[in-house]
Amino acid sequence: MALNVDLSTYVRYHDDGTAHLELAVDGVDCAACIGDIENALGRLPGLARARLNYTTHRLTVEWSKGAFDPAGVIERLSCIGYRAYPFAIDDSEDIDARQARWLLRCLAVAGFAATNVMLLSISVWAGNASDITPETRDFFHWLSALIVLPAAAFAGQPFFRSAGRALRLRSVNMDVPISLGIVLALTMSVIETVRHAEHAYFDSAVMLMFFLLLGRYCDLAMRRKTRAFASNLAAFRAPVAMRLDVAGNATMVTATALAAGDVILVRPGERAPADGIVILGHSEIDDSLITGETMRRSVDPGGEIHAGSMNFDGALRVRVCAVAGSTLLDGIERLVELAINQKARYQRLADRAARLYAPIVHVTALMTAAGWLLSGASLHDSIVTAIAVLIITCPCALALAIPAVQVVAAGALFRSGVLLNSADAIERLAEVDTIVFDKTGTLTMPEPSIANISMIDPSTRLLAARLALASHHPLARAIAAATPGSTVADGAQETPGQGVRAEINGVEARLGSADFCALADDFGRVRGEDPEVSLMGFRHGEVTAIFEVRQALRADASVVIDAARALGFSIWILSGDRPDAVEHCARVLGVAQWRGAMKPAGKIAFLEELKIAGHKAVMVGDGLNDAPALAAAYASISPITGSQIAQAAADTVFLGDSLAPTFEALTISRRARAIMWQNLWLAGIYNCIAVPLAITGHVTPLIAAAAMSGSSILVTANALRARSLHSLRKASA
Amino acid sequence: MTILVILVPLALALGALGLVAFMWSLRSGQYDDLEGAAVRVLSDDDISGRGSPR
Numbered sequence: 065m066a067l068n069v070d071l072s073t074y075v076r077y078h079d080d081g082t083a084h085l086e087l088a089v090d091g092v093d094c095a096a097c098i099g100d101i102e103n104a105l106g107r108l109p110g111l112a113r114a115r116l117n118y119t120t121h122r123l124t125v126e127w128s129k130g131a132f133d134p135a136g137v138i139e140r141l142s143c144i145g146y147r148a149y150p151f152a153i154d155d156s157e158d159i160d161a162r163q164a165r166w167l168l169r170c171l172a173v174a175g176f177a178a179t180n181v182m183l184l185s186i187s188v189w190a191g192n193a194s195d196i197t198p199e200t201r202d203f204f205h206w207l208s209a210l211i212v213l214p215a216a217a218f219a220g221q222p223f224f225r226s227a228g229r230a231l232r233l234r235s236v237n238m239d240v241p242i243s244l245g246i247v248l249a250l251t252m253s254v255i256e257t258v259r260h261a262e263h264a265y266f267d268s269a270v271m272l273m274f275f276l277l278l279g280r281y282c283d284l285a286m287r288r289k290t291r292a293f294a295s296n297l298a299a300f301r302a303p304v305a306m307r308l309d310v311a312g313n314a315t316m317v318t319a320t321a322l323a324a325g326d327v328i329l330v331r332p333g334e335r336a337p338a339d340g341i342v343i344l345g346h347s348e349i350d351d352s353l354i355t356g357e358t359m360r361r362s363v364d365p366g367g368e369i370h371a372g373s374m375n376f377d378g379a380l381r382v383r384v385c386a387v388a389g390s391t392l393l394d395g396i397e398r399l400v401e402l403a404i405n406q407k408a409r410y411q412r413l414a415d416r417a418a419r420l421y422a423p424i425v426h427v428t429a430l431m432t433a434a435g436w437l438l439s440g441a442s443l444h445d446s447i448v449t450a451i452a453v454l455i456i457t458c459p460c461a462l463a464l465a466i467p468a469v470q471v472v473a474a475g476a477l478f479r480s481g482v483l484l485n486s487a488d489a490i491e492r493l494a495e496v497d498t499i500v501f502d503k504t505g506t507l508t509m510p511e512p513s514i515a516n517i518s519m520i521d522p523s524t525r526l527l528a529a530r531l532a533l534a535s536h537h538p539l540a541r542a543i544a545a546a547t548p549g550s551t552v553a554d555g556a557q558e559t560p561g562q563g564v565r566a567e568i569n570g571v572e573a574r575l576g577s578a579d580f581c582a583l584a585d586d587f588g589r590v591r592g593e594d595p596e597v598s599l600m601g602f603r604h605g606e607v608t609a610i611f612e613v614r615q616a617l618r619a620d621a622s623v624v625i626d627a628a629r630a631l632g633f634s635i636w637i638l639s640g641d642r643p644d645a646v647e648h649c650a651r652v653l654g655v656a657q658w659r660g661a662m663k664p665a666g667k668i669a670f671l672e673e674l675k676i677a678g679h680k681a682v683m684v685g686d687g688l689n690d691a692p693a694l695a696a697a698y699a700s701i702s703p704i705t706g707s708q709i710a711q712a713a714a715d716t717v718f719l720g721d722s723l724a725p726t727f728e729a730l731t732i733s734r735r736a737r738a739i740m741w742q743n744l745w746l747a748g749i750y751n752c753i754a755v756p757l758a759i760t761g762h763v764t765p766l767i768a769a770a771a772m773s774g775s776s777i778l779v780t781a782n783a784l785r786a787r788s789l790h791s792l793r794k795a796s797a
Numbered sequence: 798m799t800i801l802v803i804l805v806p807l808a809l810a811l812g813a814l815g816l817v818a819f820m821w822s823l824r825s826g827q828y829d830d831l832e833g834a835a836v837r838v839l840s841d842d843d844i845s846g847r848g849s850p851r
Contacts, residue, residue: 095836118833168823176816180809200798207805 068315069135070307074150077129082112085134087123087148088299089116089141097146104144108136120292123148149299150318157295160288167281170219174274177215178267181208182769185267189766192262205257208266213250219273220246222280238418238463241425245454246273252451265455268768272460275776279467286474287487294483294717297704303337303371306330308381319371322384330380332560333536336373341366344381347561350374350538353707354688356504356640358615372688372707374538377561399664399692400713407696412488413740414466421462429453432759445761453758456768457751461775465743468783473736476787480728481719482701489715492699493730494737495680499628500671500697502685503639503649508615509721510686510705512542512598516612524609526550528602531564531575539600539613540564540575563601573604586610622653624723628730634679638662638670640689667693684726686710701726736786743779750775 076084089101098116101123105114110132114125125137141148184204191201223246227239246269253264303319306329314329319337322328327343330336335353348360353372360376363369369382433450437443473490477483484490501507517525529547532540534556544550553573556566563576574580578587581601590599590610600611625635636657639646643660650658659670667683671693674681683690683697686706694700695713702714711717718725754771757763827834 095839098833098837099840116833117830118836119830165823168828169820172816172819172823176812180812183808184805197798200801203801204805207809211809 068313069138070315070317070321071134071138071150073318073321074152075134081129082126083129083132083134085125085137086151086153087125087137087141088151088296089121089123090147090149090300091145092116092118092121100144101141101146104140105137108132108140111137121296122151122292147300149302151295151299154295157288157291160284160291164281164284164288167222167277167284170222171274171277171281173215174219174270174277177211177219177270178274180211181267181270184208185765185769188264189764198260201262202257202260205253205264205266208264209254209257212266212270213254215270216246216250216273219270219277222277223273236419236422237415238421241418241422241454242272242276242463244426245269245457248451249455252448256448263765265452265765265768268455268765268772271769272772275460275773276463279464279471279780282471283467286471286478287484290474290478290483293478297719301704303335305337324385326384328382328384330369330375330382331536332375332377332379333538333541334375336369336371336375336382338371338382338384340369340382340384342369342380343383345378347378347380348376350376352504352615352641353510353686356502356687356689358504358641358645370688376538379560396664396688396691396709399668400695400709403668403692403696404713410488410492412466413491413737413744414463417462417466417744425454425457428457428755428759435759436761449758449761452761452763452768453755456754456758456763456771460772461747461750461779462744464776465747465779465783466740468780469736469740469743469786472783472786473732476732476736477716477729480732481722481725482729482732483717483719484715485711485717486715489699490733490736491740492680492715493682493733496682496699496730497632498634498636498674498679498681499726499730500636500638500674500681500683500685500693502683502687502690503637503646504615504641505686505706506684506690506703507621507637507649507653507723508617510703511545511615512538512613513616514542514546514611515597515614515616516610517546520609520611521607524602524604524607527553527568527573527604528575528609528611530568531556531566531573531602534558534566535564535575539598539611542613543575543600543611568604571605573602575600575602577601581608583608583610617649617652618721618723621723624727625653625655628727631731633730636681638667638693640664640687664689664692668696671696682730685714701729732786739783739786743782746779746782747775750778 071085074085078084091097092101095118098118101116102114105111105125110127112126112128114123114137116123125134127134138148184207188196188201188204220243223239223243226237227243230237230240249265249269253266253269256264305317305319305322306314307317307322308314308327308329322338328337328340332347342363342365344365346362346364348362349369350358350360351370351373352358353374354370363380369380429450432453433446436446436449470487470490474484477490525547529544529550530553532544533550533552535541535558553566553568556564558564559576559580563574563580565572565574567573578584578599578601581603583601583603586608587599587601587610590597590612598613600613602609602611629635634657635655636659637646637650637655638659640662641660646658646660650656662670667690671681671683675698680698682699682701683693684701685694686703688707688709691707691709691713694702694710700714701716701718702710704711704717704719716729718729750771754763757767822828
């Protein structure tokens with residue numbers, strides 16, 4: 065069936081009559097892909113331009129308005145083996161891109177000024193020690209001023225603006241002392257140049273800006289990389305809906321394009337793309353992504369269905385609407401909002417350092433000036449010494465101490481599959497002492513898998529998998545996934561709600577429900593032992609098998625929990641599922657502290673109890689019902705398979721089937737925080753040595769330059785240590 | 798030493814030329830896809846004549 069695809073919400077029209085579409089492309093993994101994709105699209109008639117960005121894996125296509133159907137691009141790409149997903153660049157990414165370009169421009173100007181001024185400054189320092197004439201020195205100083213003043217006015221803007229914002233809010237951030245130091249150093253240098261003095265600090269001011277801009281640019285570049293990756297993933301996973309028009313024709317649209325009142329088709333094995341009311345059809349649906357409850361419920365016309373529910377048996381027609389009166393969803397959104405409002409804003413380490421640092425430095429400088437005046441020095445000399453104190457303490461090391469670690473740690477997290485949603489997540493994760501896990505979808509795999517795989521004869525399993533491939537049923541998919549590399553059976557026919565049958569080697573094979581496979585007695589026996597398990601029968605002549613399908617634990621769940629406990633974390637399991645199901649899971653994992661049948665409000669109340677008891681908890685959860693708890697917890701982690709509301713509420717998102725990234729997120733963060741503190745101490749020690757020198761008037765521009773670059777390099781080199789990963793393998797070895 | 802009056806501004810002018818070149822390359826989007834630029838140089842679609850160099 066050729067499908068209509070509606071991309072109109074993603075196409076952007078420019079004034080010159082061209083239309084643009086951005087696509088995130090999955091499967092780009094080698095350089096040859098660029099040529100493959102661009103050449104294949106180059107032959108499409110009507111397409112004006114196609115260019116793949118290999119860094120972000122995004123494709124931009126351009127055509128003149130009305131002359132081309134962009135759905136052809138997706139179709140053409142799928143022919144050559146790439147999946148492309150329409151993509152809307154969100155505003156924050158656009159703002160970041162502009163910010164990055166601006167910072168890079170400032171960095172270039174600061175770099176140009178720093179190198180050229182250093183050339184002149186070194187000549188002056190060398191000349192002061194030998195035989196430079198005052199005229200040459202003045203010439204060099206004036207040249208330096210000519211370079212540095214415009215450069216600082218341009219490249220200093222990021223600091224000046226941020227300092228201005230902070231001062232308007234009557235607070236102090238690190239940019240306030242930085243801006244003050246730059247401005248004072250430049251003013252003093254100009255005055256000294258006019259007075260034909262020996263020393264000017266042009267080089268220090270511009271070098272400071274260069275180092276700090278470099279740190280800031282790297283920080284932003286890392287954030288952009290993570291964000292681009294995350295939004296590509298979001299595009300890959302964006303729910304797709306089959307919208308039906310009045311005549312019953314289906315058009316494929318992304319769920320964001322759905323409007324209330326649209327009628328959509330939800331086929332078996334699909335997740336509902338939006339909330340709505342069932343108008344036709346009957347099925348069993350799995351709400352575990354929403355409530356954590358693993359028991360399926362049946363829906364009939366008039367029943368409610370939520371975005372993220374898995375449809376098991378029958379095709380459903382659903383009228384999209386914000387499920388009004390749905391106490392569940394409304395309640396959750398209200399709870400998330402409440403939790404975000406009540407949460408105390410975390411004060412970042414860098415801001416705390418700035419708040420402590422700025423007054424100390426400024427008072428020291430004032431006292432230096434006063435001290436020299438009292439001891440009989442001239443006003444000019446006293447002020448020059450005081451400004452030297454400000455310059456030497458200018459928080460180059462202090463301002464780099466934390467961002468440098470942040471960049472390196474975010475990179476390490478990215479490599480272990482953890483994406484940061486909020487910038488201060490690393491610092492908060494590092495302070496955590498309690499881990500609260502949700503069960504369904506977090507400790508267990510989001511999709512069901514076969515529990516009794518070792519009990520089933522491999523040849524039987526292969527036959528079952530060949531039938532299972534013909535079905536969209538989630539249980540059948542689990543069977544197919546357990547036997548990779550099998551091929552679909554010829555002539556397989558699916559009876560909705562019953563099963564699949566096909567003739568294999570002249571004998572009919574059936575895969576499906578108890579009645580369909582005539583296995584009612586065996587089903588009853590297995591159910592008697594374990595009422596929770598989902599069963600799928602298989603019959604091929606006299607050969608029969610029963611597949612027990614359940615949401616299995618993530619393969620490394622118990623390793624991760626043991627490792628976390630060994631590091632002193634206290635572990636809890638909080639689930640919305642039935643207590644007996646939670647108990648079983650907790651027993652397998654050896655977790656003594658668990659609660660079942662928790663409502664969203666109950667989870668928040670529980671986290672509140674932990675907080676009152678003095679614990680800082682990280683919540684790990686995926687479901688809609690976890691979203692309020694994720695927002696309320698001190699820090700939070702959500703798997704990429706989780707519901708969108710949960711991911712939006714979480715601080716970090718982890719990728720993949722393994723639980724290890726959650727553990728690594730905690731260990732990397734702890735290590736990063738330790739290194740942040742070390743760096744703050746290093747910066748402090750540096751100041752303890754440099755400030756007395758400056759107060760006693762022994763600092764020359766040469767010493768200032770050496771001390772500042774030395775300390776910056778020291779903290780940056782120390783920050784690089786956050787790269788080495790305290791991995792789970794090392795911990796368990 | 799008067800030669801400095803010519804040489805130093807000359808050196809600065811050359812540096813400024815580099816800065817202007819960088820600004821131009823930044824503006825024309827040459828830093829938007831660094832990894833792509835590194836591998837595109839290896840493709841020889843302009844020699845084979847097939848495909849469309851864009």
